[in-house]
Amino acid sequence: MTQRPNQRGATRQSVKATQHHWPTRSAFQPGKYFRQHQATLAESFMRLVHYPLASVMTVMVIAIALSLPGGLYVLLKNVHAVTDQWEQQSVITLYLFPELEDTQALALSHRLSAQEEIASVEYISKEEGLRYFERSSGYEQIMSALPENPLPIVLRVLPNEVVDVATLPNLQALRDQLASQKEVDHAELDAQWLQRLASILSFGQRFSYALSILLIVAVLLIVGNTIRMAVESRRDEVLVMKLVGATDAYIRRPFLYMGFWFGVLGGCFASLCILVLSWWVSSPAERLIELYQSGFQLQTFNADEIVLCLTISALVGVIGAWIAVNRHIANIELQ
């Protein structure tokens, strides 16, 4: 962006026009632009190779920090894969209002059996309920002492689908829908252990998200600190470049690429760690699976996930570098 002088002597203007061409920002030239970037990309990589020990240490710290959430992710993925196979035939029990007549209850029962997500409805009258209760509780005498049967009519609704962790919300929705029927006093979904499993899983997920965020912040700080030292060690170079007319973007670029390399290499090693780790646990895990005779296959990082891991780590590297470079290059001024 070049600003032209806003005030010039009228006499001077005619003379000036012939002799100077004030810098206009050169037009965007893709060839030149990409050549510069390519050169900087290679150069910043060579710089890492030039200080192998320091670079490897930084990369390994990043890799370890990234492989923790990555490993947790793989673990959760496997837990999900296992638990998805655990199904339960569940029942929704509807307790109707005690004052309801048999005819009304039967009508409801018919209406519900017609719903497509319901396989069957079992009708338990007040008397059947009482008999069942007496048989199972051993409170025969007490029950017979009561002036009247206190039990309500009960409908046992069998849903069409077998429920697992993933489809649990559907069933919960069905339960809520049934509970809202005007005849129904109370509706209970009998899938307690699945519900518990679902909450444990969602807890695990939250926990791994929180851990991932913390570790990604840690990677940002590691990259930031490494780049800060790199900027400091190249202070003279930055000064000379400013003196000969380098733009801030030009000065920033090698450091951003450095962050990129740290991120990508860290991501590569993290993926490798996870692959090695899953290979290491695979044989005991498979034995365990055999014992349960499940058709489950142990899962590890697939290609998509490796690409995602590298993308995230490269991005984190560049962002970390960006923050550090912006803070520290501004401090290096010609005097």
Add this chain to the structure above:
Amino acid sequence: MEIEFQRVGKKYESGQEALSQVSFHLQQGEMAFLTGHSGAGKSTLMKLMMMIERQTSGQILIDGVDLRTLSRRAIPQHRRRVGVVFQNHQLLFDRSVFHNVALPLQVSGADPQQIAKRVRAALDKVGLLDKEKYNPMALSGGEQQRIGIARAVVNKPQLLLADEPTGNLDPKLSAEIMNLFQEFNRVGVTVLVASHDLALVARMRHRVLTLSHGRMVNDGGFGS
């Protein structure tokens, strides 16, 4: 390039007044020396022209353009048109002579063939073409200074500024360096050299600007 200072003042935040009411006019293609005791404001004046510092009063016109109208983002473009040589050569010792001289071209994104051609031409002018692969650390002080000059002119600037370019060189080398500046001036480059070596300045027989305590006390003559 033409330079005009109109009652330029520079007061640092510490309250120190480095320049006050400095006015002079350097024509396109002119060569002049800037002298004065140390602390007289020579370096500050150079820094104002490079936009390393900004003046606190007055006007600096370079080719008729008021430097105050240039934004921070226009500074790199401005510096690419000005070559500078400093006493402490500001060479980078992590790369060869060639790459030191190539730096101004690299930052402006010239293509590699062009860079090689121009770098060799600049090294040839300062007589160090055979040293392009050396590390500048391996060269003598005079040679290092000439590398600095090659770097300053590699971009074909229209203005060449030198701040004490002969500061720690012996008289013979100093004269050689000065002759180099004169050669560039002969092909149309405006040259301003700050130096406190009055004897040398007097021998060169160019216009002399003298600063004292931040004021221009003498403009013209050939020194005395």
